[in-house]
Amino acid sequence: MKTIDVCLSPELMHLYPVQDKTVVVVDILRATSCMVTAFAHGVESITPIANLEECQNLKLRGYVISGERDGKKVEGFDKGNSPFEYMGEQVRGLKIAFTTTNGTQAIEKSKGAKDVIIGSFLNLNAVAKYLLLNEHNVLVVCAGWKGKVNLEDTLFAGALVDKLKDYLGPDCDAPLAAQHLYNIAKDDMVSFLNASSHVRRLNKLNIHDDLKFCVTPDQYTVLPRLINGVLQLR
Ligand code: 3SL
Numbered sequence: 001m002k003t004i005d006v007c008l009s010p011e012l013m014h015l016y017p018v019q020d021k022t023v024v025v026v027d028i029l030r031a032t033s034c035m036v037t038a039f040a041h042g043v044e045s046i047t048p049i050a051n052l053e054e055c056q057n058l059k060l061r062g063y064v065i066s067g068e069r070d071g072k073k074v075e076g077f078d079k080g081n082s083p084f085e086y087m088g089e090q091v092r093g094l095k096i097a098f099t100t101t102n103g104t105q106a107i108e109k110s111k112g113a114k115d116v117i118i119g120s121f122l123n124l125n126a127v128a129k130y131l132l133l134n135e136h137n138v139l140v141v142c143a144g145w146k147g148k149v150n151l152e153d154t155l156f157a158g159a160l161v162d163k164l165k166d167y168l169g170p171d172c173d174a175p176l177a178a179q180h181l182y183n184i185a186k187d188d189m190v191s192f193l194n195a196s197s198h199v200r201r202l203n204k205l206n207i208h209d210d211l212k213f214c215v216t217p218d219q220y221t222v223l224p225r226l227i228n229g230v231l232q233l234r
Helices: 010-015 031-040 052-061 103-109 121-133 151-163 173-193 197-204 209-214
Strands: 002-007 021-026 045-048 064-069 095-099 115-119 137-142 168-170 224-227 230-233
Touching: 002 010, 002 151, 002 173, 010 103, 010 137, 021 103, 021 121, 021 151, 031 045, 031 095, 031 103, 031 115, 031 121, 031 209, 031 224, 031 230, 045 103, 052 064, 052 095, 103 137, 115 121, 121 151, 121 209, 137 151, 151 173, 151 197, 168 173, 173 209, 197 209
Parallel strands: 002 137, 002 168, 021 115, 021 137, 045 095, 064 095
Antiparallel strands: 045 230, 115 224, 224 230
16 A cells, blocks of 8 residues: 655655655645646746745746745735635736745755646645656655744645545544644534634734635646746646
């Protein structure tokens, strides 16, 4: 039986060899939810970048530059980090360079993996289907917040473990813990997450609609994959 493991923070990545694994990077609030939304609305590619200046420089090469620091759109950037900014005809065909506080850092740290895909509740089924058909063991990398564990990414990991429980066995206790948490929260994830650190952070920034959208399963069927450092649909 193939295995599934969960790395609850990118700071723990040194404990998880990834070279023979499919890594699912998740940052529910909000980086990977934005990426999935953007692809569902027709963007051509997203280049995830850990460093802010490096992302800024890509503007000169024709990229739309997007992202946030501490939840706020970066000054001078074209777009911030709300999924609602990545909808509609105006995003079709764009090449986006994207940098965020945690999500793009987690992608950077996953680059040695056999395969890297982008997960969110919005494309949960597409992720699960891909993992079933793929021959590699799986590691879910939760982006967390500045090295600390967060609830929303853990819930996504739990949802995936739960969905795949008949086909992929847990590799340690983190997948089991995530699955238990998801089963407690699944009927009302919005309320469950209300007290969470990042929801409180977003509330201070007056960002309320994003949470509800980002925990809605299966809005899209797209599956972004990292190919030569660039996220694409292939
Ligand atoms: O850290 C990240 O990658 C972001 O998704 C954080 S925020 O939701 O924009 O604050």
